Amino acid sequence: MLSTPLFVGGVEENEGQRRNHDGDDEDDEHQARSARDLARDMAFEAARVATHAADPHWEIKVLLRASDALDRCGDHDDAITLQTRAMTLMVRHPDVSDATIDGDNAPHGRMM
Numbered sequence: 001m002l003s004t005p006l007f008v009g010g011v012e013e014n015e016g017q018r019r020n021h022d023g024d025d026e027d028d029e030h031q032a033r034s035a036r037d038l039a040r041d042m043a044f045e046a047a048r049v050a051t052h053a054a055d056p057h058w059e060i061k062v063l064l065r066a067s068d069a070l071d072r073c074g075d076h077d078d079a080i081t082l083q084t085r086a087m088t089l090m091v092r093h094p095d096v097s098d099a100t101i102d103g104d105n106a107p108h109g110r111m112m
Contacts, residue, residue, distance in 0.1 A: 036073045036074070039069050039072075039073055040069070040070060040073050040075060042069070043066035043067075043069040043070050043073075043082075044066070044070075044078075046062050046065070046066045047062065047063055047066045047082055047085075049062075050062040050063055050066075056089050056092070056093045057093075059086075059089060060086045060089050060090060063082045063083070063085050063086040063089070064082075064083065064086050066082050067079045067080075067082035067083045067086065070082065
């Protein structure tokens with residue numbers, strides 16, 4: 001059986017190679033799904049470990065970054081939950097939330 005060539009980007013492909021490319025799409029989709037699952041797992045682990053932090057500034061930053069990762073993975077409900085945790089910490093520690101908003105790396109006292 002003769003295969004018909006297909007010219008793609010100046011490179012000739014036969015039907016067998018085209019079928020292999022179709023399988024590559026499935027592999028790419030599987031790898032993307034695996035990467036999203038790994039990112040979600042790591043975000044949840046970071047949020048879990050952040051609860052043991054002594055520095056509320058660091059905990060807020062970790063929660064917000066983990067929330068961003070979950071949101072990018074399509075897990076919007078859990079992302080909102082982590083944002084709520086971060087906002088609760090900001091309310092409890094207003095000096096820390098001011099430093100977070102200002103982009104500072106550590107909370108500091110205000111000079112009068």
